[in-house]
Amino acid sequence: MKILVCMKQVPHQDARLDIDGDGTWIKEDGIKFEINSYDTFALEEALRIKDAGEAEVVVVSIGPDRVTQALRTALGMGADRAVHVNDDAVAGSDALAIAKLLAAVAKEESPDLVLMGLMSDDGNATAVAPMVAELMGIPSATGVMKAEAEGDGYRCERELEGGALEVVDLPTPCLIAVQSGLNQVRYASLKGIMAAKKKPIDTKGAGDLGLADQVGTAAAKAQIEKIYQPAKGEGAEIIEGSTDEVVSQLVGKIKELGLL
Amino acid sequence: MGTILIVAELKDGSVREASYELAAFANKIGGDVKSLVIGSGVAGEAESFAKKGGGTVYVADDASLANYNVDGYSAAIRAAIDASGADTVLISNTPTGWDVAPRIAAALDAAFVSDVFNFEDGAYIRRVFNGKLDARVKVAGDKAVVTVQPGALPAFEGSTDGSTETLAVDTSGARAKFVETKVAEAKGVDLTKADVIISGGRGVGDPEKFTEVIQPLAEALGGAMGASRPVVDAGWLPHEYQVGSSGQVVTPKLYVACGISGAIQHLVGMKGSNFIIAINKDPDAPIFEVAQLGVVADLFEVVPALTAALAEAKG
Numbered sequence: 295m296k297i298l299v300c301m302k303q304v305p306h307q308d309a310r311l312d313i314d315g316d317g318t319w320i321k322e323d324g325i326k327f328e329i330n331s332y333d334t335f336a337l338e339e340a341l342r343i344k345d346a347g348e349a350e351v352v353v354v355s356i357g358p359d360r361v362t363q364a365l366r367t368a369l370g371m372g373a374d375r376a377v378h379v380n381d382d383a384v385a386g387s388d389a390l391a392i393a394k395l396l397a398a399v400a401k402e403e404s405p406d407l408v409l410m411g412l413m414s415d416d417g418n419a420t421a422v423a424p425m426v427a428e429l430m431g432i433p434s435a436t437g438v439m440k441a442e443a444e445g446d447g448y449r450c451e452r453e454l455e456g457g458a459l460e461v462v463d464l465p466t467p468c469l470i471a472v473q474s475g476l477n478q479v480r481y482a483s484l485k486g487i488m489a490a491k492k493k494p495i496d497t498k499g500a501g502d503l504g505l506a507d508q509v510g511t512a513a514a515k516a517q518i519e520k521i522y523q524p525a526k527g528e529g530a531e532i533i534e535g536s537t538d539e540v541v542s543q544l545v546g547k548i549k550e551l552g553l554l
Numbered sequence: 555m556g557t558i559l560i561v562a563e564l565k566d567g568s569v570r571e572a573s574y575e576l577a578a579f580a581n582k583i584g585g586d587v588k589s590l591v592i593g594s595g596v597a598g599e600a601e602s603f604a605k606k607g608g609g610t611v612y613v614a615d616d617a618s619l620a621n622y623n624v625d626g627y628s629a630a631i632r633a634a635i636d637a638s639g640a641d642t643v644l645i646s647n648t649p650t651g652w653d654v655a656p657r658i659a660a661a662l663d664a665a666f667v668s669d670v671f672n673f674e675d676g677a678y679i680r681r682v683f684n685g686k687l688d689a690r691v692k693v694a695g696d697k698a699v700v701t702v703q704p705g706a707l708p709a710f711e712g713s714t715d716g717s718t719e720t721l722a723v724d725t726s727g728a729r730a731k732f733v734e735t736k737v738a739e740a741k742g743v744d745l746t747k748a749d750v751i752i753s754g755g756r757g758v759g760d761p762e763k764f765t766e767v768i769q770p771l772a773e774a775l776g777g778a779m780g781a782s783r784p785v786v787d788a789g790w791l792p793h794e795y796q797v798g799s800s801g802q803v804v805t806p807k808l809y810v811a812c813g814i815s816g817a818i819q820h821l822v823g824m825k826g827s828n829f830i831i832a833i834n835k836d837p838d839a840p841i842f843e844v845a846q847l848g849v850v851a852d853l854f855e856v857v858p859a860l861t862a863a864l865a866e867a868k869g
């Protein structure tokens with residue numbers, strides 16, 4: 295069986311977010327990047343299926359040279375090989391263009407199972423996974439907290455509001471977009487990192503996937519015009535001063551609330 | 555002006571509040587408003603929605619649509635888009651919405667904008683980077699699928715002169731099969747009854763710190779511990795401590811958020827608290843927008859000092 299894991303490299307969750315010159319994204323130079331947190335759970339789920347039996351795990355990611363780092367990490371954790379869509383023309387693409395690229399890679403790979411994260415920590419769009427499934431013509435489930443092989447497919451538990459779960463059966467091939475927390479994600483071992491150096495990363499451009507005219511800013515149907523600090527409302531009263539001063543004001547407030 | 559199709563969502567047999575919010579949102583965008591109600595035995599709800607913001611309501615009423623199923627719902631929504639000639643489709647950003655909406659956008663090769671909370675000067679406004687920045691998003695092309703954050707806008711309250719129309723939907727091609735819904739398990743820790751909740755987020759760093767720093771403050775105030783989702787995901791605390799849209803919704807007398815940034819999914823679980831104190835080293839953290847009192851500092855300095863001072867104050 296073959297599992298394709300789609301992952302995105304995103305600014306580190308603790309990175310400084312300064313807005314770039316044209317005001318449409320953040321400044322990327324000088325900040326750290328990491329694998330999107332939701333995608334790490336998807337990768338872990340794939341590796342668990344591999345550990346439990348026979349499966350080849352292929353990871354794919356779209357982005358500039360820095361993405362090699364994320365792919366190497368995934369290979370170090372146990373993925374078998376990687377596909378890197380690295381093409382300057384892809385910059386400025388919307389979610390649909392990204393989904394088209396991933397679906398094109400998926401068509402070449404024809405996996406039994408595609409695993410992805412529910413959303414990305416930067417764009418927060420929860421868009422790409424179901425789009426990839428639609429473009430591949432396969433069923434999908436999002437926000438999955440548990441996936442188990444069952445019959446000719448997977449039984450998935452989708453998280454609803456307040457902690458309720460919706461159980462759905464998907465026949466393979468299918469796409470599962472996982473919610474954070476469905477497993478505990480492993481670290482790459484030293485041995486794994488060494489082994490990863492020999493694992494192949496296949497690089498492609500949009501043209502190789504027949505999508506040269508459907509990516510980038512010009513083709514984007516949803517375009518970010520501007521990003522900015524959210525308008526601040528009244529907000530909290532910020533207590534300034536030394537730790538002692540801060541603490542004495544907090545104690546005062548807690549007394550006033552009648553909680554002491 | 556184009557045609558806007560609202561995809562209403564039912565919960566326990568009734569149209570959800572979020573669907574009435576979509577009706578208000580549709581009016582804000584401006585256009586001819588039509589709607590879709592999906593389910594089994596939903597004619598009555600569809601009638602009433604038609605009069606309360608829905609306008610012309612297409613009714614996809616079929617036993618196979620009694621429960622949510624991505625393929626069946628997808629077929630119903632696409633049939634309603636064809637029938638209505640809609641150029642903008644509005645869907646609530648709920649577990650159902652985020653499961654089906656992107657598939658519709660991909661099938662139509664349409665623009666997709668998700669989790670928007672406003673529409674201003676021709677652009678959709680949404681939050682990015684887990685609440686830290688806002689983005690104005692413009693749509694190009696002739697069709698758009700937009701999901702809207704529940705609770706972002708007040709619900710439509712007027713009346714509309716609408717009627718219903720039966721929509722035939724072929725769900726025979728559905729591959730995904732609904733099995734059952736499992737209700738949330740009863741919690742060992744019922745945070746909804748606590749007067750004081752001291753919550754820790756990813757900023758607490760590791761499980762030991764919860765025991766060393768967060769728990770003593772909770773004990774000093776006779777309160778309970780709470781947590782944001784990453785804390786639970788990492789296994790530092792069990793799920794029953796999680797506050798937020800996929801955890802518990804709490805309204806204590808005092809909620810102290812330590813090392814929590816304030817993503818919307820956390821805020822919906824605690825913003826109704828009587829008094830909120832936020833301790834975070836990032837002055838721009840969105841949590842300060844819902845807190846009444848804020849401390850911009852390292853929680854590892856402030857929290858233990860506060861615990862000690864409370865012990866002293868109690869004598």
Ligand SMILES: Cc1cc2nc3c(=O)[nH]c(=O)nc-3n(C[C@H](O)[C@H](O)[C@H](O)COP(=O)(O)OP(=O)(O)OC[C@H]3O[C@@H](n4cnc5c(N)ncnc54)[C@H](O)[C@@H]3O)c2cc1C
Binds near residue numbers: 799817851852854
């Ligand atoms: C469908 C869905 C459902 C979700 N449900 C929930 C839910 O129920 N509950 C929930 O909480 N989240 C939920 N989330 C996740 C949510 O989007 C955020 O990812 C999460 O709330 C972030 O948690 P956090 O604030 O602890 O972490 P971060 O956003 O990483 O914030 C950590 C904060 O700690 C601060 N910090 C770090 N070190 C220190 C220090 N030493 N002193 C002071 N401050 C420090 C940082 O400045 C930062 O602001 C959900 C997401 C999705 C998609």
